[in-house]
Amino acid sequence: MSTEPAIDVLGDIEPQGRDDQYEPTSPWWLSGTPLESEHHRLMRRRTVHIPWTETTAEKLTDAERARLAATWMRRSEAEYLAVSTFSVLAIDLVAARAPADVLSLCLRAGIDEIRHAEMCIRMAQIYSGKQNLPPPGMSSLPDDPTRPKLHQALANTMLVSCVSETYATTVLSATRDLTTDPTAQAVLTSIYSDEVMHARLGWSYMRHAIEIGGQGVIDAAAAMLPRALRGVANVVEAERPVGEVTTAVRTHGLMTPAEERVIFSTCVREVLVPGFEALGIPVGSALDDYGDTWAHAA
Amino acid sequence: MTKRAGVSNTIWRTVVFAGAMLATPLVTACGGSDKKPATMPEAPPAADPAADKAAADQAAADQAAADQAAADQKAAADQKAADDKAAADLLAAKEAEEKALADAAAAEAAKPRPRANTKSKSTGRGFILS
Numbered sequence: 001m002s003t004e005p006a007i008d009v010l011g012d013i014e015p016q017g018r019d020d021q022y023e024p025t026s027p028w029w030l031s032g033t034p035l036e037s038e039h040h041r042l043m044r045r046r047t048v049h050i051p052w053t054e055t056t057a058e059k060l061t062d063a064e065r066a067r068l069a070a071t072w073m074r075r076s077e078a079e080y081l082a083v084s085t086f087s088v089l090a091i092d093l094v095a096a097r098a099p100a101d102v103l104s105l106c107l108r109a110g111i112d113e114i115r116h117a118e119m120c121i122r123m124a125q126i127y128s129g130k131q132n133l134p135p136p137g138m139s140s141l142p143d144d145p146t147r148p149k150l151h152q153a154l155a156n157t158m159l160v161s162c163v164s165e166t167y168a169t170t171v172l173s174a175t176r177d178l179t180t181d182p183t184a185q186a187v188l189t190s191i192y193s194d195e196v197m198h199a200r201l202g203w204s205y206m207r208h209a210i211e212i213g214g215q216g217v218i219d220a221a222a223a224m225l226p227r228a229l230r231g232v233a234n235v236v237e238a239e240r241p242v243g244e245v246t247t248a249v250r251t252h253g254l255m256t257p258a259e260e261r262v263i264f265s266t267c268v269r270e271v272l273v274p275g276f277e278a279l280g281i282p283v284g285s286a287l288d289d290y291g292d293t294w295a296h297a298a
Numbered sequence: 299m300t301k302r303a304g305v306s307n308t309i310w311r312t313v314v315f316a317g318a319m320l321a322t323p324l325v326t327a328c329g330g331s332d333k334k335p336a337t338m339p340e341a342p343p344a345a346d347p348a349a350d351k352a353a354a355d356q357a358a359a360d361q362a363a364a365d366q367a368a369a370d371q372k373a374a375a376d377q378k379a380a381d382d383k384a385a386a387d388l389l390a391a392k393e394a395e396e397k398a399l400a401d402a403a404a405a406e407a408a409k410p411r412p413r414a415n416t417k418s419k420s421t422g423r424g425f426i427l428s
Contacts, residue, residue, distance in 0.1 A: 078425065150404075166313055168425040173305045195425070196313055203317030207324070212404065214326045235425075270306035275314035279324065 017047035017193075025050075025118040028131045043115050047193040048186050050119065055183040057126050060248055067243030068252050069128035074241070076120035077134040079113050079191075084138035086110035086198075089153075089160050092141070096153035098205065105201045112194040119187045126183065127252075142227065151220035154209040158221050161202025163228035163272060168195045170267040171260060175253055184253040203275065210279060222282045229268065229286055233294075236264050258296075265295035 022044040030036050057065060086109045093106055117134065125131055141156045172192040179185045209217045236257070243249075245256050255263075268290040273283045315321070 075425070166309065169313055170305060170309050171425055173308065177305075191425075199309075199313045200317035203314050204319070207318045210324065211326055212400065266306055267309070270303070271310050271314060274310065275318060275320075278314075278320050279318060 017045065019044050019046050019049045021049050022046075023052070025115075026121045026125070026131075029118065029121065029133055042111055043118065046115060046190045048189050050186045050190065051182050052122070052126075055126050056181050057252070060127075060252070063243055064246055064249050065127040067241060067245070067249055068254065069124050069130075070241030070243070071254055072120050072123040072127060073132060073134075076117050076124060078235075079116035079120055080134040081137060081139045082113040083110050083117065085141065085160055086113060088139065088141050089156050092149070092153040092156050093205075096149040098153060099208065102201065102205050102208070105197065109194075109198045109201065112198065116191050116194065119190065123184065123187055142224075147220070148216065150209060150213050151216060154206060154213070154217050155220050155224040157202045157205050157209075158224050159228040159231060161199055162206060162275070163202075163225075164232055165195050165199035165202060166271060166275075167232050167264060167267050169199050170271065171255075171263050174263050175255055178250055178255070179253045180251040181253070184251075188253055206279060218279075218281055221276070221279075222284070225276065225281070225286065226284060226289075229272075229290060232264060233290065236260050261295045261297070265290050265292070 022040065024030070024036075024040060025043065030039065057068075060068070086106055090103065090106045090110070093103055098106075121131075121133065141159065144152060169192060172188055172195060176185060176188045176192060179188055206217075206221065210221075240257055245254050268286055273286055276283050
């Protein structure tokens with residue numbers, strides 16, 4: 001309802017980019033129906049062209065390709081689950097009568113995650129030579145029907161968007177910096193630019209929710225914060241596929257678990273905690289929980 | 299600035315600061331008044347008495363002109379006051395309508411939500427790095 005001029009929240013990101021050289025990313029995952037052409041129209045909306053044929057995978061050893069295939073397949077599974085994450089989040093936002101722009105961006109995020117899953121599937125295929133699909137499944141988000149819908153929507157937005165997606169932008173940005181393979185670099189860039197919007201969605205909605213809901217919203221956010229941080233930490237601490245992360249593997253978009261711990265710890269300290277504190281949300285023991293001791297525990 | 303600090307700074311600026319609009323102060327539901335302070339009208343200039351008839355005539359003519367100007371000014375001021383009151387009434391009605399809508403939305407949001415009650419499990423979320 002604001003009549004104030006919109007501030008430039010898009011920065012240097014062009015979220016409506018269009019890949020004019022688009023080609024079907026993972027055609028073995030499509031339905032074989034006329035829906036495919038409309039799907040391609042949706043998938044074409046990405047910030048960079050992906051030069052699939054410029055991959056340097058053939059220069060890797062068999063072990064290195066297997067290591068990369070396993071990680072990109074795991075990524076495809078996570079991105080596939082994220083489709084349902086944003087779908088469930090959209091239900092919570094609709095229940096709380098979130099503003100239209102929040103709803104549209106949330107639902108668009110689900111479509112973005114389909115694009116990401118397709119790209120990760122194709123990356124896995126580049127390294128493995130196999131056309132595999134992620135297993136079926138869906139994400140579960142915390143659900144407490146007894147609490148106000150605004151608090152439920154805000155808490156899950158914080159979990160999904162403010163924490164998980166903001167961390168994703170941090171780790172993707174860092175990973176891109178060491179990736180020299182042109183195909184992997186473009187895929188990571190494409191995903192990164194979408195994740196920036198997915199993360200902003202959360203911070204904007206949190207601001208909005210606090211302004212209309214006051215202290216109750218702040219309390220709900222504070223209660224969710226430890227769980228949200230633990231959710232990301234679970235990913236960081238998870239076991240990794242077998243295989244060494246060699247120098248060559250790193251140039252295709254992988255870091256070591258030890259490096260990732262440091263990135264998450266830094267993100268908590270320099271991005272997440274300052275952001276929540278700026279909005280008046282108590283952060284409890286977040287800095288201690290994910291401080292230097294945790295960062296160097298691997 | 300180290301590369302890692304540069305990443306944090308970029309994400310802070312482009313995601314958190316921009317998304318949460320931290321450049322503008324937070325105004326919660328129980329925020330302050332937007333009433334503007336009243337402005338005081340300027341005092342009228344003091345009259346200069348006439349010394350002779352010509353001066354008195356001139357003064358009378360000036361007075362008549364001044365009276366006419368004052369009357370015109372008063373009429374304009376009255377019209378402006380009426381316009382301002384109408385605009386204020388309109389604004390007040392709009393604010394009352396918006397408040398009623400906001401109150402209704404807040405009451406609706408305070409009710410339990412309808413999503414199925416599924417037990418959540420401790421699970422990981424986010425981009426898989428390696």
